[in-house]
Amino acid sequence: MSDVYLLLPQICLLSSALIILLYNTLFPKSTRLIILTGIATIGSICSVIVSIFFQTSGDVLSSGPVYLFNSQLIIDGSSLLFIILISSITAIVSIASYDHLVNSQNQASYYSLLLLAATGMSFMASANSLVIAFIAMETASLPSYALVTYLKKNEGSVEAGIKYFLIGALSSAIFIYGSSLVYGATGHLEFGEISHSIANMSSVSGLLLLGLLMIIGGLAFKTASVPFHFWAPDVYEGAVSPISAFISSASKAAGFILAFRILIEAFPLDLLISLGIDWSILIQIIAIATMTLGNFAAVLQKSVKRMLAYSSIGHAGYVLIGLASLTGNQDVLIIGASMMHLIVYGFMNTGAFLFVALAEHWGVGSTFDDYRGLATKAPMASVAMTIFMFSLAGLPVGGGFLTKYVLFMAAVGAGFWWLAAIGAINSALSLYFYSRVVKSLWVDQPLKSLKLSSSKPFGLYIAIFIAASITILSLPFFAPIADYAMSAASILLS
């Protein structure tokens, strides 16, 4: 048990959530929001720093992955990589939330819920058994439901929260039921043990197959993939924008690392194919449906926030190309490419939602038309939004360019050139709606009534600046992202 210190990243997040609650109990009348923001930010940054230290210092993971608590939890390159990602997004969202919370209530519960959700997500990244996966998913989901309904008096927000909760509860039930079926078929919950017992099978029982299907369904909810995607647009639109950023980036990343781990480690494709089951075909269908639906629906939107919600579904589709192409011979490259895309996507997507938050803060509204000529009033923020949009579209202003093309490249290399081609068509289509935002900002004439509120939302400025810097710098300094993602992928696949 001497390795428990490896949970320090999660402990950082959890303890700062508790400190915030404690602070609120001791000083219930304190109006110093900056202290709460500070604790939340420092807590998540601590988690990032500790994870980076574990990742880079040679001796921590020198002898391969570390298993904790009877192999219920795993600490390896990929879990640390995703904890870094989740915690960084949490830090950015914490900073950005400051301006939103200044004049509202329940500040302490907002931050503690945010950190608790982040804790759950980082446990999703280290889960090594179906039951821990379920608990971690619930730890991440329950605070998220509450965060989405944070604007209690806003009908859209409440409706979004209810929808999120109902679909979330249903998909959790599906996931846990699937897990119990898998347990029934294999007698194990731990990923490695499940794959061992599959290796000893001579044929696959219907029980196991049904369990696998249900688990994939539960994961599809977390990653907002078709067919469990339809909560996403309403939730992202109804929630306050920093929370939309948090759920669409961090929660999605956590869902994907869990999906990678469960599907690759518990249900290894080569074993199952020899038994006549090929789940990658199902993932191919989901990937195509998810990216096509996300991008086509995004074209039709009038609201930028809703467009971003659909675009985030589209990006989930790109990431799924990784799992869908596993039958080729480029497994490490393609899973690595999916991870790279999740990392860069996390920052550019967060930044885009935070710009929406900024526009709301200015009182501008959130449709394409509302953004007309905004660059004349706020050039720097518009530059940042342009960077996010073009990077999401896969143009070379940020790392999103490289990750998207590396994904397509790996898909071609794995023999799935048609998946890459469908991705390419979607990517070209996405250029249309992303550039619409840019056109509104820079090209269109401003409305005469365009006026920005005079307050200076410094938290949002800082958060957007950080997200934009990371998005840009991840293009020239892509090497560390690529290296860590590739080594995480190779550990996962070994």
Added chain:
Amino acid sequence: MEWVAIVLIELTILSAFIGGLFVFSLSNKNSHKISFYLSLIPLLLGLTMWSSFDGYGNALIEGGKIAFETNIPWVTLGPYALNWHVGVDGISLPLVLLTVILTPLAIMSAWTPIKERQSQFYGLLLIIEAALIGVFIAFDFFVWFIFWEAVLIPMYFLISIWGGSRRKYAAIKFFIYTNVASLLMFIGFMALAFGLGDSINSLDLISMSHALHSNQLGSLGPLDPDTLKYVVFIALFIGFGVKVPIVPFHTWLPDAHVEAPTPASVILAGVLLKMGTYGLLRFNFTLLADIAQKLASLIAVVAVVSIIYGALLALAQKDLKRIVAYSSISSMGYVLLGLAAFTVYGVGGATFQMISHGLLSGLLFMTVGVIYNSTHTRMTDDLSGIADKMPVTAAIFIAGAFGYMGLPLMSGFAAELFIFIGAFGSDFPFAKLITSISMFGIVIVAGYLLLTIQNVFFGKFEIKGKNNLDLPKLHDIFPLVILLLIIISLGIAPSIIFEMIQQAVQPLVSLLEGVL
């Protein structure tokens, strides 16, 4: 000064890029002059590159030496290393020079017409210059592809903010059309890279070229090496063909050209179109040279269709800018014909035509811009006999038009002559017949240009609508004169750059003679 030679290329790109960023921060009032001065830095560095060029041969063929080479590791992606590998050879240096020469002139030609958001306009021109240079100097596929796609962003803004009335439509059409082409090209290229399997460990164009030329290509999935080559060749051909543009992938071009502000048209026709032919030359006609030769007749027919159809389209236009735009399609057809010929004169002439057309189309677009600034119309029907009132402009336009038609002692003559000699001497089936047909293109070009000159410049003076026929300012005429001087010097002494081009083309052509 060894280190200068090593970082010369990086300095050129960075000076344009940082200059562009700096110009953004300037006020609109004085950004025009400062951006012009800043654009002289890449020009000087480019000329330094030219004077101290020490490369020889073709960069992608064994035995070639790249000048000012840098090769440092950047990213490792599983089986492939991506490197910052840049340099110039006899094919890329002339194109770099074209870029650094045209940009200051385009900036100066914008002084009169661009009246709003100047600092952004000039900043974008400098940034597109940086990206364009990058396209011609990169030898690593991913580095090259970054620059290739980066070009789209400034051009999108240049068209959509400062363009004509249908600018938003034209900009998004240009954006999506060329992006789809890039994606197709990317997938095709990756299929080629993975087909090479373990014989390469980077996406370096040079090592890929060596591997391909020593027949290392394996099969990919169900495709055997030969089929794979054909499939990739077609994907790349269409991908680059959109950019060139080759008929029938040309429909974005008239929209983009007509709506773009004149200085952006200069860059668009002058340099952007050459990205397509440069890509064809480096990828289709070098990496996959054997397929290019097998398909030579077919490509030559496509070229002739572009030549004749583009010229006929130009003949039917009433808008001066559209005439120049469509005639670009025709001129790029000659480039394709020269490439298809695959002789030293053919490929060399094609490269020379890229430069020559860049200068000539830049000159014509700028002159049309000067006319428009004074007369506020570009319609040939609205204009008549303006040579009396605008003698200098008229003289320059006529000179440029004659250059376009291929009048001796101008660069257009040398370029087309080389191409015809090359294509006539080539031994692909029906070479002589196809080349003869392509020559009719010249007749049509002469037809529409002479017709335009007659209608617009001569006859009874008449201009419909408001106009302001003061003598154009010095800074309007200066870029035209400079371009004309360069065009004439290249016409008199093509060897200034043709020697360099020939050296780079020779190994390419002899490569195939060895194979076949």
